[in-house]
Amino acid sequence: MFKTMLKVEHIGIAVKNLAQSNELFAKLLNTEPYKQEEVQSEHVITSFFKVGETKIELLEATHESSTIAKFIEKKGEGIHHIAYEVADIQQEMERLKNEGFVLLNEQPKHGADNKLVCFLHPKSTNGVLVELCQEIR
Numbered sequence: 044m045f046k047t048m049l050k051v052e053h054i055g056i057a058v059k060n061l062a063q064s065n066e067l068f069a070k071l072l073n074t075e076p077y078k079q080e081e082v083q084s085e086h087v088i089t090s091f092f093k094v095g096e097t098k099i100e101l102l103e104a105t106h107e108s109s110t111i112a113k114f115i116e117k118k119g120e121g122i123h124h125i126a127y128e129v130a131d132i133q134q135e136m137e138r139l140k141n142e143g144f145v146l147l148n149e150q151p152k153h154g155a156d157n158k159l160v161c162f163l164h165p166k167s168t169n170g171v172l173v174e175l176c177q178e179i180r
């Protein structure tokens with residue numbers, strides 16, 4: 044069968060202070076972040092580490108209205124989302140919607156790291172915020 048979910052692309056971790064967490068994760072993973080990027084539409088600044096095939100994305104809020112700021116306020120720092128790379132984001136959004144999952148955006152959005160992204164509501168996914176992402180080709 045054709046696989047529509049390709050791999051765990053990255054794990055997103057909400058942090059209070061990106062500079063401090065960059066140092067912490069550089070020690071933990073024994074590698075420097077390869078990229079830092081601000082996503083203005085989401086009011087976050089992100090940095091990325093590579094661990095084999097998978098990436099770790101650290102996210103710090105740049106504004107109090109950011110979902111990351113709200114997440115940290117409610118739950119503290121920690122794992123924020125799991126991102127799956129999909130072959131075709133439109134098709135996968137359609138499939139998951141038909142399966143009864145709640146999409147947080149009706150159209151794919153531009154995310155960090157040159158990706159089209161869509162989020163699924165954690166209420167429909169056992170409490171884990173799920174991100175679908177597809178490389179922009």
Ligand code: ZN
Nearest residue numbers: 055100126174
């Ligand atoms: Zn992400």
